[in-house]
Amino acid sequence: MKDKRLGVALIGYAFMGKAHSNAWRNVASFFDVPAIEQKVLVGRDADAVAEAAAKYGWAESATDWRSVIERDDIHIVDICAPGWMHAEIAIAALQAGKHVLVEKPLANTIAEAEAMTAAARAARTRGVQSMVGFNYRRVPALAMAKDLIAEGRLGTVRHVRAAYLQDWLSDAESPMSWRLRKETAGSGALGDIASHAIDQIQYLTGQSVLEASGVLKTFVEQRPGPKGMEDVTVDDTAWATFWLTGDMGASVEASRVATGQKNSLQIEVYGTDGALTFNLENLNELNFLDATLPVREQGFRRILVNEPEHPYMDAWWPQGHVIGWEHTFTHQIRDFLLAVDSGSAPSPSFEEGLQVQRVLSAVEESANNKSTLTVVDHKSFATEGA
Numbered sequence: 001m002k003d004k005r006l007g008v009a010l011i012g013y014a015f016m017g018k019a020h021s022n023a024w025r026n027v028a029s030f031f032d033v034p035a036i037e038q039k040v041l042v043g044r045d046a047d048a049v050a051e052a053a054a055k056y057g058w059a060e061s062a063t064d065w066r067s068v069i070e071r072d073d074i075h076i077v078d079i080c081a082p083g084w085m086h087a088e089i090a091i092a093a094l095q096a097g098k099h100v101l102v103e104k105p106l107a108n109t110i111a112e113a114e115a116m117t118a119a120a121r122a123a124r125t126r127g128v129q130s131m132v133g134f135n136y137r138r139v140p141a142l143a144m145a146k147d148l149i150a151e152g153r154l155g156t157v158r159h160v161r162a163a164y165l166q167d168w169l170s171d172a173e174s175p176m177s178w179r180l181r182k183e184t185a186g187s188g189a190l191g192d193i194a195s196h197a198i199d200q201i202q203y204l205t206g207q208s209v210l211e212a213s214g215v216l217k218t219f220v221e222q223r224p225g226p227k228g229m230e231d232v233t234v235d236d237t238a239w240a241t242f243w244l245t246g247d248m249g250a251s252v253e254a255s256r257v258a259t260g261q262k263n264s265l266q267i268e269v270y271g272t273d274g275a276l277t278f279n280l281e282n283l284n285e286l287n288f289l290d291a292t293l294p295v296r297e298q299g300f301r302r303i304l305v306n307e308p309e310h311p312y313m314d315a316w317w318p319q320g321h322v323i324g325w326e327h328t329f330t331h332q333i334r335d336f337l338l339a340v341d342s343g344s345a346p347s348p349s350f351e352e353g354l355q356v357q358r359v360l361s362a363v364e365e366s367a368n369n370k371s372t373l374t375v376v377d378h379k380s381f382a383t384e385g386a
Protein backbone atom coordinates (compact mmCIF):
# COMPACT_ATOMS: atom_id res chain seq x y z
CA MET A 1 0.00 0.00 0.00
CA LYS A 2 1.08 3.60 -0.59
CA ASP A 3 3.12 5.51 2.02
CA LYS A 4 0.96 8.61 1.87
CA ARG A 5 -1.80 8.60 4.47
CA LEU A 6 -5.18 9.74 3.23
CA GLY A 7 -6.54 12.55 5.39
CA VAL A 8 -10.27 12.21 6.09
CA ALA A 9 -12.77 14.91 7.04
CA LEU A 10 -16.23 13.86 8.22
CA ILE A 11 -19.13 16.32 8.21
CA GLY A 12 -21.88 15.67 10.77
CA TYR A 13 -21.33 13.89 14.07
CA ALA A 14 -24.76 12.64 15.12
CA PHE A 15 -26.32 9.31 14.05
CA MET A 16 -24.47 8.62 10.80
CA GLY A 17 -21.43 10.63 11.89
CA LYS A 18 -21.02 8.25 14.81
CA ALA A 19 -21.57 5.13 12.68
CA HIS A 20 -19.07 6.29 10.03
CA SER A 21 -16.53 7.37 12.69
CA ASN A 22 -16.65 3.87 14.12
CA ALA A 23 -15.96 2.44 10.67
CA TRP A 24 -13.09 4.84 9.89
CA ARG A 25 -11.59 3.96 13.29
CA ASN A 26 -11.63 0.19 12.84
CA VAL A 27 -11.42 -0.48 9.08
CA ALA A 28 -7.62 -0.91 9.00
CA SER A 29 -7.76 -3.27 11.99
CA PHE A 30 -9.67 -5.81 9.90
CA PHE A 31 -9.06 -5.09 6.22
CA ASP A 32 -5.96 -4.42 4.16
CA VAL A 33 -6.67 -0.87 3.07
CA PRO A 34 -4.62 2.24 2.33
CA ALA A 35 -3.59 4.06 5.49
CA ILE A 36 -5.90 6.86 6.57
CA GLU A 37 -5.85 9.55 9.21
CA GLN A 38 -9.03 10.69 10.95
CA LYS A 39 -8.12 14.35 10.58
CA VAL A 40 -11.16 16.48 11.30
CA LEU A 41 -14.77 16.15 12.38
CA VAL A 42 -17.07 19.01 11.37
CA GLY A 43 -20.27 20.22 13.05
CA ARG A 44 -21.99 23.46 13.98
CA ASP A 45 -21.58 23.66 17.74
CA ALA A 46 -17.84 24.06 18.54
CA ASP A 47 -17.95 22.50 22.01
CA ALA A 48 -20.20 19.59 21.06
CA VAL A 49 -18.22 18.71 17.95
CA ALA A 50 -14.92 18.96 19.87
CA GLU A 51 -16.28 16.52 22.45
CA ALA A 52 -17.48 14.14 19.71
CA ALA A 53 -14.12 14.37 17.89
CA ALA A 54 -12.23 13.35 21.03
CA LYS A 55 -14.65 10.48 21.67
CA TYR A 56 -14.73 9.14 18.10
CA GLY A 57 -11.00 9.33 17.36
CA TRP A 58 -10.67 12.49 15.27
CA ALA A 59 -7.50 14.58 15.63
CA GLU A 60 -9.34 17.90 15.34
CA SER A 61 -12.78 19.44 15.09
CA ALA A 62 -14.09 22.41 13.08
CA THR A 63 -17.30 24.32 12.45
CA ASP A 64 -16.75 25.57 8.89
CA TRP A 65 -16.88 22.76 6.33
CA ARG A 66 -15.87 25.14 3.53
CA SER A 67 -12.43 25.85 4.94
CA VAL A 68 -11.93 22.16 5.81
CA ILE A 69 -12.50 20.91 2.25
CA GLU A 70 -9.86 23.36 0.96
CA ARG A 71 -7.11 21.93 3.18
CA ASP A 72 -4.19 20.20 1.44
CA ASP A 73 -4.02 17.50 4.10
CA ILE A 74 -7.65 16.43 3.44
CA HIS A 75 -8.06 13.86 0.64
CA ILE A 76 -11.47 12.37 1.48
CA VAL A 77 -14.69 14.13 2.52
CA ASP A 78 -17.38 11.95 4.13
CA ILE A 79 -20.76 13.71 4.24
CA CYS A 80 -23.08 12.67 7.08
CA ALA A 81 -25.11 15.90 7.15
CA PRO A 82 -28.84 16.08 6.28
CA GLY A 83 -29.91 15.66 2.65
CA TRP A 84 -30.43 19.36 1.95
CA MET A 85 -26.67 19.93 2.40
CA HIS A 86 -25.40 17.01 0.30
CA ALA A 87 -25.26 18.77 -3.06
CA GLU A 88 -23.51 21.93 -1.92
CA ILE A 89 -20.85 20.11 0.10
CA ALA A 90 -20.28 17.25 -2.36
CA ILE A 91 -19.91 19.51 -5.40
CA ALA A 92 -17.54 21.87 -3.59
CA ALA A 93 -15.46 18.95 -2.29
CA LEU A 94 -15.24 17.26 -5.70
CA GLN A 95 -14.22 20.55 -7.30
CA ALA A 96 -11.53 20.90 -4.64
CA GLY A 97 -10.21 17.49 -5.74
CA LYS A 98 -11.41 15.46 -2.74
CA HIS A 99 -12.83 11.95 -2.97
CA VAL A 100 -16.41 12.03 -1.64
CA LEU A 101 -18.54 9.51 0.23
CA VAL A 102 -22.04 10.89 0.80
CA GLU A 103 -24.87 9.38 2.81
CA LYS A 104 -28.08 8.33 1.07
CA PRO A 105 -30.32 9.49 -0.44
CA LEU A 106 -27.95 11.25 -2.84
CA ALA A 107 -29.91 14.51 -2.64
CA ASN A 108 -33.33 15.97 -1.97
CA THR A 109 -34.22 16.82 -5.59
CA ILE A 110 -33.48 15.56 -9.08
CA ALA A 111 -31.84 18.88 -9.97
CA GLU A 112 -29.40 18.57 -7.06
CA ALA A 113 -28.71 14.92 -7.86
CA GLU A 114 -28.03 15.77 -11.52
CA ALA A 115 -25.64 18.57 -10.56
CA MET A 116 -23.83 16.20 -8.18
CA THR A 117 -23.60 13.52 -10.86
CA ALA A 118 -22.16 16.00 -13.36
CA ALA A 119 -19.57 17.10 -10.78
CA ALA A 120 -18.74 13.46 -10.00
CA ARG A 121 -18.28 12.65 -13.68
CA ALA A 122 -15.97 15.64 -14.20
CA ALA A 123 -14.01 14.72 -11.06
CA ARG A 124 -13.65 11.09 -12.19
CA THR A 125 -11.75 12.23 -15.27
CA ARG A 126 -9.23 13.74 -12.82
CA GLY A 127 -9.02 10.50 -10.78
CA VAL A 128 -11.30 11.81 -8.02
CA GLN A 129 -13.85 9.19 -6.85
CA SER A 130 -17.33 9.41 -5.36
CA MET A 131 -19.83 7.02 -3.81
CA VAL A 132 -23.28 7.00 -2.16
CA GLY A 133 -23.77 5.32 1.22
CA PHE A 134 -26.35 2.64 0.46
CA ASN A 135 -24.68 0.57 3.17
CA TYR A 136 -27.05 -2.41 2.99
CA ARG A 137 -25.21 -3.48 -0.16
CA ARG A 138 -22.46 -4.39 2.29
CA VAL A 139 -24.53 -6.78 4.42
CA PRO A 140 -22.71 -10.08 3.72
CA ALA A 141 -26.03 -11.97 3.36
CA LEU A 142 -27.28 -9.49 0.75
CA ALA A 143 -23.96 -9.46 -1.11
CA MET A 144 -24.25 -13.25 -1.19
CA ALA A 145 -27.88 -13.03 -2.35
CA LYS A 146 -26.69 -10.91 -5.26
CA ASP A 147 -24.04 -13.51 -6.13
CA LEU A 148 -26.60 -16.36 -6.05
CA ILE A 149 -28.95 -14.41 -8.33
CA ALA A 150 -26.11 -13.50 -10.72
CA GLU A 151 -25.05 -17.17 -10.84
CA GLY A 152 -28.57 -18.08 -11.97
CA ARG A 153 -29.48 -20.07 -8.85
CA LEU A 154 -32.95 -18.46 -8.85
CA GLY A 155 -33.43 -18.83 -12.61
CA THR A 156 -35.31 -15.85 -14.00
CA VAL A 157 -36.35 -13.46 -11.25
CA ARG A 158 -39.98 -12.46 -11.69
CA HIS A 159 -41.11 -10.95 -8.44
CA VAL A 160 -39.46 -9.04 -5.59
CA ARG A 161 -41.10 -7.79 -2.41
CA ALA A 162 -39.38 -5.32 -0.10
CA ALA A 163 -40.66 -3.69 3.06
CA TYR A 164 -38.74 -1.26 5.23
CA LEU A 165 -40.71 -0.79 8.44
CA GLN A 166 -40.06 1.43 11.46
CA ASP A 167 -42.34 2.79 14.20
CA TRP A 168 -40.62 5.91 15.60
CA LEU A 169 -43.49 8.13 14.36
CA SER A 170 -46.33 5.92 15.65
CA ASP A 171 -46.60 8.28 18.62
CA ALA A 172 -48.40 11.48 17.50
CA GLU A 173 -46.40 13.39 20.14
CA SER A 174 -43.02 12.55 18.59
CA PRO A 175 -41.47 15.96 17.91
CA MET A 176 -40.69 17.77 14.66
CA SER A 177 -37.18 17.46 13.22
CA TRP A 178 -35.39 18.17 9.93
CA ARG A 179 -36.55 14.73 8.76
CA LEU A 180 -40.20 15.86 8.76
CA ARG A 181 -39.80 19.03 6.70
CA LYS A 182 -39.77 18.78 2.91
CA GLU A 183 -37.22 21.58 2.51
CA THR A 184 -34.63 19.77 4.63
CA ALA A 185 -35.47 16.08 4.04
CA GLY A 186 -36.90 16.10 0.49
CA SER A 187 -39.42 13.40 1.44
CA GLY A 188 -40.25 11.18 4.43
CA ALA A 189 -40.26 7.39 4.58
CA LEU A 190 -39.94 7.46 0.79
CA GLY A 191 -36.49 9.06 0.48
CA ASP A 192 -35.22 7.92 3.84
CA ILE A 193 -35.96 4.19 3.81
CA ALA A 194 -37.78 3.24 0.59
CA SER A 195 -34.62 4.52 -1.12
CA HIS A 196 -32.66 1.67 0.52
CA ALA A 197 -35.28 -0.87 -0.62
CA ILE A 198 -35.30 0.47 -4.20
CA ASP A 199 -31.51 0.38 -4.33
CA GLN A 200 -31.56 -3.21 -3.07
CA ILE A 201 -34.12 -4.37 -5.62
CA GLN A 202 -32.03 -2.99 -8.46
CA TYR A 203 -28.69 -4.07 -6.97
CA LEU A 204 -29.77 -7.64 -6.21
CA THR A 205 -31.40 -8.31 -9.56
CA GLY A 206 -29.32 -6.08 -11.85
CA GLN A 207 -32.59 -4.72 -13.29
CA SER A 208 -33.73 -1.07 -13.45
CA VAL A 209 -37.14 0.31 -12.55
CA LEU A 210 -38.98 1.48 -15.67
CA GLU A 211 -42.44 2.38 -14.32
CA ALA A 212 -43.83 3.17 -10.90
CA SER A 213 -47.16 3.53 -9.21
CA GLY A 214 -47.23 5.05 -5.74
CA VAL A 215 -49.25 6.07 -2.70
CA LEU A 216 -47.93 8.42 -0.01
CA LYS A 217 -49.66 9.13 3.28
CA THR A 218 -49.01 11.47 6.19
CA PHE A 219 -51.01 10.08 9.11
CA VAL A 220 -49.97 12.73 11.66
CA GLU A 221 -50.12 16.11 9.93
CA GLN A 222 -48.87 18.30 12.81
CA ARG A 223 -46.25 17.64 15.44
CA PRO A 224 -44.82 19.63 18.34
CA GLY A 225 -41.87 21.86 17.42
CA PRO A 226 -39.81 24.31 19.48
CA LYS A 227 -42.35 27.10 18.78
CA GLY A 228 -45.59 25.11 19.00
CA MET A 229 -47.35 22.77 16.58
CA GLU A 230 -45.80 22.57 13.10
CA ASP A 231 -47.03 21.09 9.83
CA VAL A 232 -45.40 17.81 8.80
CA THR A 233 -44.66 18.25 5.09
CA VAL A 234 -43.40 14.77 4.20
CA ASP A 235 -44.95 11.29 4.09
CA ASP A 236 -45.08 8.91 7.07
CA THR A 237 -45.65 5.91 4.80
CA ALA A 238 -45.03 5.07 1.15
CA TRP A 239 -46.29 2.23 -1.01
CA ALA A 240 -45.06 1.56 -4.54
CA THR A 241 -45.31 -1.06 -7.24
CA PHE A 242 -42.71 -1.22 -10.00
CA TRP A 243 -42.14 -2.72 -13.41
CA LEU A 244 -38.50 -3.32 -14.18
CA THR A 245 -36.34 -4.36 -17.09
CA GLY A 246 -36.25 -8.14 -17.48
CA ASP A 247 -40.07 -8.29 -17.23
CA MET A 248 -39.79 -8.15 -13.45
CA GLY A 249 -42.33 -6.79 -10.97
CA ALA A 250 -41.59 -5.47 -7.50
CA SER A 251 -43.32 -3.85 -4.58
CA VAL A 252 -41.99 -1.64 -1.80
CA GLU A 253 -43.62 -0.57 1.44
CA ALA A 254 -41.88 1.94 3.71
CA SER A 255 -43.33 3.06 7.01
CA ARG A 256 -42.41 5.07 10.06
CA VAL A 257 -45.69 4.18 11.77
CA ALA A 258 -45.54 0.36 11.64
CA THR A 259 -46.08 -0.09 15.36
CA GLY A 260 -43.77 -2.72 16.80
CA GLN A 261 -41.41 -2.79 13.81
CA LYS A 262 -38.13 -1.14 14.77
CA ASN A 263 -35.84 -1.26 11.75
CA SER A 264 -37.07 -4.17 9.71
CA LEU A 265 -35.87 -4.33 6.11
CA GLN A 266 -37.48 -7.43 4.64
CA ILE A 267 -36.66 -8.61 1.15
CA GLU A 268 -38.09 -11.57 -0.78
CA VAL A 269 -36.91 -12.55 -4.26
CA TYR A 270 -38.81 -15.13 -6.31
CA GLY A 271 -37.39 -16.71 -9.47
CA THR A 272 -38.29 -19.61 -11.75
CA ASP A 273 -35.73 -21.90 -10.04
CA GLY A 274 -35.62 -20.66 -6.46
CA ALA A 275 -36.30 -18.00 -3.90
CA LEU A 276 -34.51 -15.94 -1.24
CA THR A 277 -35.74 -14.17 1.88
CA PHE A 278 -33.91 -11.79 4.21
CA ASN A 279 -34.72 -9.64 7.23
CA LEU A 280 -32.27 -7.04 8.54
CA GLU A 281 -33.27 -7.95 12.10
CA ASN A 282 -31.48 -11.29 11.46
CA LEU A 283 -28.82 -9.91 9.19
CA ASN A 284 -26.45 -12.84 9.48
CA GLU A 285 -29.02 -15.12 7.88
CA LEU A 286 -30.18 -15.72 4.32
CA ASN A 287 -33.02 -18.14 3.53
CA PHE A 288 -32.68 -19.95 0.23
CA LEU A 289 -35.07 -22.33 -1.49
CA ASP A 290 -33.70 -24.37 -4.38
CA ALA A 291 -36.68 -25.21 -6.61
CA THR A 292 -34.56 -27.46 -8.85
CA LEU A 293 -34.54 -30.10 -6.08
CA PRO A 294 -37.27 -32.77 -6.07
CA VAL A 295 -40.40 -31.17 -4.62
CA ARG A 296 -40.43 -33.49 -1.61
CA GLU A 297 -36.97 -32.20 -0.58
CA GLN A 298 -37.67 -28.53 -1.12
CA GLY A 299 -37.91 -26.02 1.68
CA PHE A 300 -36.19 -22.83 2.76
CA ARG A 301 -32.78 -23.44 4.25
CA ARG A 302 -31.35 -20.96 6.68
CA ILE A 303 -27.79 -20.16 5.70
CA LEU A 304 -25.74 -18.61 8.47
CA VAL A 305 -23.68 -16.18 6.40
CA ASN A 306 -20.70 -16.36 8.73
CA GLU A 307 -18.17 -18.52 6.93
CA PRO A 308 -14.83 -17.22 5.63
CA GLU A 309 -16.19 -18.08 2.14
CA HIS A 310 -18.92 -15.48 2.50
CA PRO A 311 -18.47 -11.86 1.34
CA TYR A 312 -16.35 -9.79 3.78
CA MET A 313 -16.40 -12.51 6.43
CA ASP A 314 -12.80 -13.75 6.24
CA ALA A 315 -11.74 -10.47 7.87
CA TRP A 316 -13.85 -10.95 10.99
CA TRP A 317 -14.20 -13.67 13.62
CA PRO A 318 -14.16 -17.48 13.48
CA GLN A 319 -17.32 -18.87 11.87
CA GLY A 320 -20.58 -18.46 13.75
CA HIS A 321 -19.36 -15.38 15.64
CA VAL A 322 -22.02 -13.12 14.23
CA ILE A 323 -21.58 -9.53 13.06
CA GLY A 324 -23.94 -6.53 13.30
CA TRP A 325 -25.39 -3.50 11.56
CA GLU A 326 -22.31 -1.34 12.20
CA HIS A 327 -20.09 -3.71 10.23
CA THR A 328 -21.84 -2.66 7.01
CA PHE A 329 -20.24 0.79 7.36
CA THR A 330 -16.79 -0.73 7.83
CA HIS A 331 -17.31 -2.78 4.67
CA GLN A 332 -18.51 0.31 2.84
CA ILE A 333 -15.39 2.26 3.77
CA ARG A 334 -13.19 -0.71 2.92
CA ASP A 335 -14.68 -0.87 -0.60
CA PHE A 336 -14.47 2.91 -0.99
CA LEU A 337 -10.79 3.01 0.05
CA LEU A 338 -9.84 0.12 -2.25
CA ALA A 339 -11.52 1.91 -5.17
CA VAL A 340 -9.73 5.17 -4.35
CA ASP A 341 -6.43 3.30 -4.10
CA SER A 342 -6.85 1.47 -7.39
CA GLY A 343 -8.27 4.47 -9.23
CA SER A 344 -11.49 2.64 -10.10
CA ALA A 345 -15.02 4.02 -9.71
CA PRO A 346 -16.71 2.76 -6.53
CA SER A 347 -20.32 1.57 -6.51
CA PRO A 348 -22.98 2.79 -5.83
CA SER A 349 -21.86 5.74 -7.92
CA PHE A 350 -23.61 9.11 -8.02
CA GLU A 351 -25.16 7.91 -11.30
CA GLU A 352 -26.76 5.04 -9.39
CA GLY A 353 -27.84 7.45 -6.65
CA LEU A 354 -29.41 9.70 -9.28
CA GLN A 355 -31.29 6.77 -10.77
CA VAL A 356 -32.77 5.90 -7.35
CA GLN A 357 -33.72 9.57 -7.05
CA ARG A 358 -35.57 9.35 -10.36
CA VAL A 359 -37.49 6.33 -9.12
CA LEU A 360 -38.41 8.20 -5.91
CA SER A 361 -39.56 11.12 -8.01
CA ALA A 362 -41.74 8.87 -10.20
CA VAL A 363 -43.37 7.41 -7.07
CA GLU A 364 -44.09 10.92 -5.80
CA GLU A 365 -45.47 12.04 -9.16
CA SER A 366 -47.68 8.96 -9.36
CA ALA A 367 -48.93 9.46 -5.78
CA ASN A 368 -49.86 13.05 -6.63
CA ASN A 369 -51.72 11.78 -9.68
CA LYS A 370 -54.02 9.13 -8.18
CA SER A 371 -51.36 6.42 -8.45
CA THR A 372 -51.20 6.60 -12.25
CA LEU A 373 -48.48 4.35 -13.66
CA THR A 374 -45.59 6.76 -14.21
CA VAL A 375 -42.55 6.27 -16.42
CA VAL A 376 -39.22 6.68 -14.65
CA ASP A 377 -37.20 9.32 -16.43
CA HIS A 378 -34.07 7.49 -17.60
CA LYS A 379 -32.85 10.38 -19.67
CA SER A 380 -29.19 9.77 -20.46
CA PHE A 381 -28.85 7.35 -17.52
CA ALA A 382 -27.59 4.53 -19.70
CA THR A 383 -24.65 6.62 -20.86
CA GLU A 384 -24.01 8.44 -17.60
CA GLY A 385 -22.06 5.56 -16.13
CA ALA A 386 -19.71 5.42 -19.11
Ligand SMILES: NC(=O)c1ccc[n+]([C@@H]2O[C@H](COP(=O)([O-])OP(=O)(O)OC[C@H]3O[C@@H](n4cnc5c(N)ncnc54)[C@H](O)[C@@H]3O)[C@@H](O)[C@H]2O)c1
Nearest residue numbers: 012013014015016017042043044080081082083103104105
Ligand atom coordinates in the same frame (compact mmCIF):
# COMPACT_ATOMS: atom_id res chain seq x y z
N1 LIG B 1 -27.30 4.57 5.70
C1 LIG B 1 -28.19 4.58 6.68
O1 LIG B 1 -28.64 3.54 7.14
C2 LIG B 1 -28.68 5.90 7.23
C3 LIG B 1 -29.36 5.96 8.44
C4 LIG B 1 -29.75 7.22 8.94
C5 LIG B 1 -29.48 8.37 8.21
N2 LIG B 1 -28.84 8.28 7.01
C6 LIG B 1 -28.56 9.49 6.21
O2 LIG B 1 -27.44 10.17 6.81
C7 LIG B 1 -27.59 11.58 6.65
C8 LIG B 1 -27.56 12.24 8.04
O3 LIG B 1 -28.58 11.68 8.82
P1 LIG B 1 -28.42 11.49 10.42
O4 LIG B 1 -29.45 10.51 10.81
O5 LIG B 1 -27.00 11.22 10.78
O6 LIG B 1 -28.85 12.94 10.90
P2 LIG B 1 -28.61 13.62 12.30
O7 LIG B 1 -29.63 14.67 12.46
O8 LIG B 1 -28.46 12.57 13.36
O9 LIG B 1 -27.17 14.29 12.11
C9 LIG B 1 -26.95 15.33 11.18
C10 LIG B 1 -25.61 15.97 11.48
O10 LIG B 1 -25.36 16.99 10.50
C11 LIG B 1 -24.79 18.10 11.17
N3 LIG B 1 -24.99 19.36 10.43
C12 LIG B 1 -26.16 19.95 10.08
N4 LIG B 1 -25.90 21.13 9.48
C13 LIG B 1 -24.54 21.26 9.44
C14 LIG B 1 -23.64 22.26 8.94
N5 LIG B 1 -24.09 23.39 8.41
N6 LIG B 1 -22.29 22.06 9.08
C15 LIG B 1 -21.83 20.93 9.64
N7 LIG B 1 -22.63 19.95 10.12
C16 LIG B 1 -23.96 20.12 10.02
C17 LIG B 1 -25.51 18.12 12.50
O11 LIG B 1 -24.78 18.88 13.45
C18 LIG B 1 -25.53 16.63 12.85
O12 LIG B 1 -24.30 16.28 13.47
C19 LIG B 1 -28.91 11.79 5.90
O13 LIG B 1 -28.62 11.89 4.53
C20 LIG B 1 -29.68 10.50 6.18
O14 LIG B 1 -30.62 10.17 5.17
C21 LIG B 1 -28.43 7.07 6.53
